[in-house]
Amino acid sequence: MQGRLSPRTQAALYGLMCLLLVPFVFPTWWMVTSSVKPISEIFAFPPQLWPAHADFSSYQQVFKLQPFARQYWNSAWIAAVVTLGTLGVASMAGYAFARIRFPGANALFVVVLTGLLIPSEVTIVPLFQMFRALGLVNTHWPLVLIPIFGAPCVFATFIMRQFYITLPAELEEAARVDGLGRFKIFRTIALPLARPALASVAIFTFLHSWNLYLEPIVFLSTPTLFTLPQALTQFTDAYGGPMWNIQLAAATLTALPVLLVFVVAQKQFIEGLAHTGLKG
Numbered sequence: 305m306q307g308r309l310s311p312r313t314q315a316a317l318y319g320l321m322c323l324l325l326v327p328f329v330f331p332t333w334w335m336v337t338s339s340v341k342p343i344s345e346i347f348a349f350p351p352q353l354w355p356a357h358a359d360f361s362s363y364q365q366v367f368k369l370q371p372f373a374r375q376y377w378n379s380a381w382i383a384a385v386v387t388l389g390t391l392g393v394a395s396m397a398g399y400a401f402a403r404i405r406f407p408g409a410n411a412l413f414v415v416v417l418t419g420l421l422i423p424s425e426v427t428i429v430p431l432f433q434m435f436r437a438l439g440l441v442n443t444h445w446p447l448v449l450i451p452i453f454g455a456p457c458v459f460a461t462f463i464m465r466q467f468y469i470t471l472p473a474e475l476e477e478a479a480r481v482d483g484l485g486r487f488k489i490f491r492t493i494a495l496p497l498a499r500p501a502l503a504s505v506a507i508f509t510f511l512h513s514w515n516l517y518l519e520p521i522v523f524l525s526t527p528t529l530f531t532l533p534q535a536l537t538q539f540t541d542a543y544g545g546p547m548w549n550i551q552l553a554a555a556t557l558t559a560l561p562v563l564l565v566f567v568v569a570q571k572q573f574i575e576g577l578a579h580t581g582l583k584g
Contacts, residue, residue, distance in 0.1 A: 332559070339363070339553040346548050362553040366539070369547075371528050372554065375535040380561075382447050382531065383513040389452040390460050390509045391502060397457075398464025399490050403476065413465070419458040428522055435523065446523040447516065447531065456512050460505040467501035468494060507565060514562060532558045 333353070338346045340358040366372050401413050435446050451457065471494060479489045495502075517533040524530055527538070536558065539551045 332563075335552050335559070336556050339549060339556050341549060343548055346552075359549075362549040363557070365547075365550050366554045366557065369550065370530075370535055370538055370554075372535060372557075374528050375530045375532055376557070378444065378529065379514055379531040379533075382444055383510050385448055386451045386456075386513040387506050387509045389448070390457050391506060393452060393457055394460035394464050394505055395495060395498065395502065396490070397461045398466075399468050399494055401461070402465045402468035403471075403494070404486070416458055417462065419455050420462075422455070424455065424518055428518060432522055441523055442525050442529065443523075444529065447513075447519055450519055451509070451513055451516070456509055460509060463505055463508075464498065464501055467498055471497060510565065511562060 334351070337353065337355055339362055340360055341352070341355045342357075342359060345352055345355060397416075401409060401416075431446070431450060432441070435441055440446060475493055476489055479493055484492070515533060516531065520531045520534040521537075524534065527535075530538070532554075536551060536554055539547045539554060541547055
């Protein structure tokens with residue numbers, strides 16, 4: 305068949321791909337295997353790709369030294385609420401910018417997009433002062449509200465707007481002829497068709513919330529309220545040095561949902577970004 309690669313070329317291509325895969329796979333492999341090694345083996349040179357004597361006690365210590373199960377639950381429910389809230393706000397905002405014509409719509413959308421250009425470090429101090437005035441410091445409210453109405457939601461709104469722009473206008477015209485109002489059109493026609501974009505937004509938002517680090521260390525001070533990225537910094541010995549095998553065991557447990565989401569939903573993520581298009 306014309307255009308078919310020869311076996312030698314295919315073998316060379318697969319070999320090159322395997323070689324390029326090493327820098328991405330090796331750190332994860334090193335993290336997982338080192339979590340069951342004694343500290344002396346972790347820093348052995350040359351590095352040992354497989355532990356000589358696997359010791360899983362570090363996984364038990366993760367839950368003894370910190371309220372890790374509670375911290376795991378904190379990250380899980382916060383990421384779930386942030387994902388649902390962002391989907392609700394971004395889907396409606398994106399539809400409004402894409403399908404509703406009102407004066408200054410494009411200018412307002414540009415203003416909204418500027419939120420992506422402002423680093424979170426710039427806004428963290430005024431946000432802390434605002435939440436302190438409301439009495440919400442050392443609670444999970446800042447970790448929920450800031451992502452839903454901050455830069456992650458702005459990016460999600462952009463993705464949803466780009467998708468809604470690609471929808472044929474004839475669908476809405478036919479729905480208006482049938483007597484449907486704007487919100488009914490959004491709920492029954494636009495939103496069901498936006499599943500690929502919604503899946504992309506959901507994956508992106510969940511991973512961002514799961515890995516959130518700056519806001520937790522600013523707003524939280526009670527260990528039982530910590531999320532996982534903040535909890536990983538607490539596994540230290542009496543002298544403040546890192547307990548490497550225990551930290552790596554905790555990091556392995558923390559990375560499991562991220563790897564699971566990527567493996568299960570990578571097709572939906574790529575499809576969702578492809579369907580957003582570049583129109584408008």
